[in-house]
Structures are given as structure tokens and as C-alpha cells.
Amino acid sequence: MSLFLTTRFFYLFAALIAGFVVAFFLPWLLGPMSILLGAAGLLTLLDAALLYAPAASGASPVLGRRVLGDKLSNGDDNEVQLFLESRYRFGIQVEVIDEIPHQFQRRDVLFEARIEPGQTQIITYQLRPTKRGDYEFGALNVYAASPLGLVRRRFRFDQRRTVPVYPSFLQMRQYELLAIHNRLTEVGIKRIRRVGQSTEFEQIRPYAAGDDPRTINWKASARRAGGGSDTLVVNHFQDERAQQVYCLIDKGRVMRMPFAGLSLLDYAINATLVMSNIALLKHDKAGLITFANKPGAMVPAERRPGHLRTILEVLFHQKTQYLETDYERLYATVRARIKQRSLLILFTNFETLQGMERQLPYLRALGKAHLLLVVFFENTELRTFLDAPADTTADVYNQTIAEKFQQEKRQIVLELQRYGIQALLTPPHLLTVNTLNKYLEFKARGLI
Numbered sequence: 001m002s003l004f005l006t007t008r009f010f011y012l013f014a015a016l017i018a019g020f021v022v023a024f025f026l027p028w029l030l031g032p033m034s035i036l037l038g039a040a041g042l043l044t045l046l047d048a049a050l051l052y053a054p055a056a057s058g059a060s061p062v063l064g065r066r067v068l069g070d071k072l073s074n075g076d077d078n079e080v081q082l083f084l085e086s087r088y089r090f091g092i093q094v095e096v097i098d099e100i101p102h103q104f105q106r107r108d109v110l111f112e113a114r115i116e117p118g119q120t121q122i123i124t125y126q127l128r129p130t131k132r133g134d135y136e137f138g139a140l141n142v143y144a145a146s147p148l149g150l151v152r153r154r155f156r157f158d159q160r161r162t163v164p165v166y167p168s169f170l171q172m173r174q175y176e177l178l179a180i181h182n183r184l185t186e187v188g189i190k191r192i193r194r195v196g197q198s199t200e201f202e203q204i205r206p207y208a209a210g211d212d213p214r215t216i217n218w219k220a221s222a223r224r225a226g227g228g229s230d231t232l233v234v235n236h237f238q239d240e241r242a243q244q245v246y247c248l249i250d251k252g253r254v255m256r257m258p259f260a261g262l263s264l265l266d267y268a269i270n271a272t273l274v275m276s277n278i279a280l281l282k283h284d285k286a287g288l289i290t291f292a293n294k295p296g297a298m299v300p301a302e303r304r305p306g307h308l309r310t311i312l313e314v315l316f317h318q319k320t321q322y323l324e325t326d327y328e329r330l331y332a333t334v335r336a337r338i339k340q341r342s343l344l345i346l347f348t349n350f351e352t353l354q355g356m357e358r359q360l361p362y363l364r365a366l367g368k369a370h371l372l373l374v375v376f377f378e379n380t381e382l383r384t385f386l387d388a389p390a391d392t393t394a395d396v397y398n399q400t401i402a403e404k405f406q407q408e409k410r411q412i413v414l415e416l417q418r419y420g421i422q423a424l425l426t427p428p429h430l431l432t433v434n435t436l437n438k439y440l441e442f443k444a445r446g447l448i
Contacts, residue, residue, distance in 0.1 A: 002154045009150040012040055050146045051153040055087040062086055064142045064157040072163055073170040074132050075262050075270055082123040086115040092144045099138025103131060129165045130261035132316055137161045167315045168270040175274050179281050207232035243448045244301040244342035245279040247272040251292040252325035254349040259428040264377055265320045268347035271432040276311050278436060291330045292321035327362040334366060343448045344370045349377050356412045364419050371448055373422040373438055380427050382406055
């Protein structure tokens with residue numbers, strides 16, 4: 001069924017019914033009301049005939065299509081465009097209902113527009129998925145009404161299209177572009193002052209004001225004629241390259257906690273994708289290990305064409321487990337599979353000091369063979385609760401308990417650092433920026 005009655009139709013016939021009720025008491029109104037009823041019926045038929053009249057080219061009078069990418073980016077605003085074209089000889093009023101996937105739990109994707117004869121209308125809106133997986137779009141429904149507006153004709157386009165939601169590749173591209181143009185400071189990446197000097201020689205270049213005098217190559221400068229300051233050359237060194245950077249992602253139950261719609265696991269996965277891409281841009285090798293109660297997927301650290309795509313596909317299929325994480329198996333996996341000293345970025349979450357101390361022996365063992373960075377999450381809901389005014393005794397009591405939990409998180413950081421393990425406590429929404437800052441700091445200090 002593609003024909004629907006409009007609100008205007010029901011208003012018109014409600015008025016006619018009221019007129020016939022009045023005509024029951026005033027019989028002289030019966031004749032005019034009958035004429036009006038006939039005219040309303042003829043107008044309705046004329047309206048339907050206008051909407052179902054074939055277009056001049058024989059094609060559908062209304063064309064519509066939904067335009068979006070082959071995949072959606074998790075946790076980001078993804079743009080969706082609706083293209084509508086009218087081939088009617090008169091202007092139409094359209095109501096557009098897009099059947100978006102059930103995962104969004106929205107039933108308000110409805111738009112109204114007017115399209116003139118032969119014109120095209122573009123409607124743009126945003127979708128923000130919060131879970132990875134396959135999302136199925138339904139039909140794009142377009143309800144067209146003529147200037148009479150008594151009936152509407154429905155057109156359906158782009159039925160049953162499945163689009164996968166991948167880890168945040170939009171965020172990855174943003175950081176990639178900024179890194180290429182040396183503009184990472186725009187998103188909060190700090191400029192790290194280099195400590196010491198890398199020993200990997202790259203080239204000799206002319207001396208410039210501000211260069212370290214200790215890098216002047218006196219022998220090469222002496223071979224230049226004149227001997228002035230414009231003849232001085234310096235040795236230029238580059239960052240150490242081909243270092244292994246592994247992201248270790250905890251998939252246990254502690255990573256199911258949600259913040260702003262995304263689970264901690266999805267925050268870690270998005271940060272891992274960006275971290276891997278930046279590491280490859282810095283000429284390091286990027287790898288991946290996932291784990292829970294048993295070892296998960298592993299991607300060896302490499303730097304070759306298509307390697308980032310491999311990491312992306314592996315991250316797409318990761319799911320949170322409900323069991324306790326087994327750090328002993330993680331240590332056994334790392335010891336067996338990673339032979340070269342590497343930077344290990346461990347994404348996990350510790351809520352209590354006792355919970356961290358149970359895993360501390362394995363963390364210390366990892367830290368002896370590798371540079372280990374333990375990244376865990378600050379509970380931003382507690383911070384919001386602590387910042388709220390305490391008006392009652394119960395509020396004071398609750399805030400005291402919340403402060404205890406916050407303090408315990410800070411104690412975990414100090415305890416890890418006491419054993420020489422790098423630790424990063426970060427809000428979920430700043431995870432990517434803070435992790436990149438740590439990585440660049442390690443590069444500048446020559447720790448990897």
C-alpha cells in the first residue's frame with residue numbers, strides 16, 4: 001500500500017461531518033453539504049491522480065538515495081546524506097523517514113522539505129555509533145504530497161543495506177594529518193624537549209641560529225672556504241627507528257564499564273588504532289596483543305604496506321569477555337612471542353589497590369624485559385559527583401567515599417612507579433591524547 005491520507009484530509013471530512021450534523025436540524029443545509037461532499041471526493045481523486053501520474057521520462061516521479069561510507073567510525077559523528085529529486089510538473093511537499101539501525105534506538109529521524117519541479121534537495125544528518133559490528137539500515141521512505149495535500153504517495157529506496165562499524169578511523173585520520181603537518185599540538189599533544197642526543201645520524205646541514213654548538217661538524221666546516229659562520233655545518237640526527245611498539249588490550253570484565261556510551265574496551269581500541277598509525281609514521285613497528293582469561297589475537301610488530309589494515313580488521317572483531325583477566329598467561333605470551341625489547345602499552349583498568357597488587361608480580365616481570373606503560377582509567381562520574389555541592393550529611397558521607405576511591409587510583413600510580421613501571425591515569429575521553437604524549441615523551445628521552 002503506497003497511498004496514505006493526510007491530516008488535511010481528516011480535517012476536511014471532520015468539518016463535512018459536522019456540517020451534516022447541523023443539516024439534520026436545519027434541512028435546508030442538506031443540499032449544499034451534499035455538493036461540498038461531492039467536491040471533496042472529487043478533489044481527493046484528483047489529488048491521487050496527480051501523484052500517480054507517470055513522469056515525462058517514464059521513470060519514478062520521485063528519486064531518492066542514501067549516501068554514506070562503506071563503513072562507519074565508532075564513537076564519531078558520521079555524516080549521512082539523503083538526495084531527493086522530483087520529476088513532477090508541480091512542487092511537492094515531502095516527509096522523509098529514514099529507517100536507521102536498531103542499535104541507535106532512535107525513531108525521530110524524520111525530515112520535511114519542499115522540492116520544486118525538476119529540482120534536487122539534499123538533507124544531511126549525523127549518526128554516532130557506540131558499538132562495533134554490523135548495522136542494518138532499512139528503507140528510505142519518502143512521502144510526497146501535491147499542493148492539494150489531501151493524500152500522500154509513499155516511495156521506498158535503498159532497502160536493507162548493511163554497513164559495518166569499525167574502530168574510530170576518522171580519529172585516526174585526523175591525528176595522521178596533524179602528524180604529517182607537525183600540528184599535533186592543536187589536539188593537546190605536548191612539545192617534548194629532547195633529552196640527550198640520538199646516535200642515529202641522518203645528514204649534514206648548514207648551521208642555524210639556536211643549533212646546539214656541540215653538533216657542529218668541525219672537519220666538514222673546515223673544508224669549506226672562508227671560515228665564516230655561514231660555512232659552519234652541523235650533524236643532524238634523527239629519532240631511533242624500527243622500535244617495536246605493542247598495544248596490549250585487556251578484554252576482561254573490568255573493560256565493560258561504559259562512559260559517554262562507549263565501553264572502556266572501545267576507548268582502548270580507538271586509541272590503539274591511532275597509536276599504531278602514529279608509530280608507523282614515526283618509522284617504528286606496531287603490534288597488538290589482546291587477552292582476557294586466555295590469550296586472544298596477536299599481530300606481530302611490523303612496518304609493511306597493509307599492516308595498519310590488518311590491525312584494523314583484528315580490532316574490529318574484538319569483544320569484551322565477562323571473566324577475570326589472567327595476567328600470568330599474558331606474561332607467558334609476551335615472553336614467548338616478543339624476543340626484542342619493546343614498548344608495551346597495556347590498556348586495562350584497576351579500581352582498587354588490592355586488585356592491582358594481585359597482578360603486580362606479572363607487571364614487574366614484564367617491566368624487567370620491556371618498557372611497560374600501564375594505562376588505566378579515571379572514573380569521571382566520581383569527579384562529577386565530587387564537584388557537586390554537598391547539602392546534606394548523606395551527601396558529605398557519599399563524597400567522602402568517592403574521594404577515597406579517587407585517592408586509591410592515585411595510590412596505584414605511585415605504587416607502579418615505585419617499582420619502575422610507567423603509569424598513566426587518564427579520563428576516557430583523553431585517552432588517545434595522553435597515550436600519544438607518553439609515547440612521544442619516551443621517544444624524546446630515548447627510552448625505546
